[in-house]
Amino acid sequence: MSQIDASIFLDSQSNQKEILLADLQTAKWIERINLYTDLEQLAEHFVYYHHHLTQTVMGTTVKRLEQIDKLFLGTVILKWSTLYSTALSQLRKYFPLGSAPSLTVNGKNWSEILLINSVGLARLANESRYAEYWSEKSLSNSAVYDSYTDRLEFLTTDLHLQLNHLKLTGSLTIYDAANLGVTTYDIAKAVYESPDPNFIKHFRSLGWQVVSFDEGANQLCLLLYEFLR
Secondary structure: OOEEEHHHOOOOOOOHHHHHHHHHHHHHHHHHHHHOOOHHHHHHHHHHHHHHHHHHHHOOOOOHHHHOOHHHHHHHHHHHHHHHHHHHHHHHHHOEOOOOOEEEEOOEEHHHHHOEOHHHHOOHHHHHHHHHHHHHHHOOOHHHHHOHHHHHHHOOOHHHHHHHHHHHOOOEEEEOOOOOEOOHHHHHHHHHHOOOOOHHHHHHHOOOEEEEEOHHHHHHHHHHHHHHO
């Protein structure tokens, strides 16, 4: 099977390659989390790893994690890794190695390492943000923390796959008040809670910025809305 070099579609003037590599390396790194039996030690090692990534991607480090109780942080990290690894399992299911060209970055074949073809790895950023969104907000929002089980179950649904495809193609782009990309789970939840089919109005009432919401996105949300009714 042929290979695709990621550099052909990454902006060399931005940090897109560094972000992609961070996602790929993290996908590999979480395989080691099961080796940890001490949550506080896991938290300490993750903070070190996180500093390394943010320094590489942004040129700085984020000190916030150092202020959080290590036992709680370790618990969040463990759940975050389960979200991420479940997402990876889904990508391996739908985009297995060998069913499309492989993806290489800096000469390394990441499709062979993660057992996901290039089409699946193109979705890795969204899957990474899905787990990251929950973990970041869980540190200060108990309601988000308590939604973990529902978010984990949603990852394995066709609806997640369909909404993720719309996000990937640019048909559905929504940011929250903190300028974080809203996840497929939160979009579906908002559609369910919308008082009427004017979804954009409802999204904006939540403080979200709707960048793109084309007819395909509207039709899928309408089907979901009518089904849930």
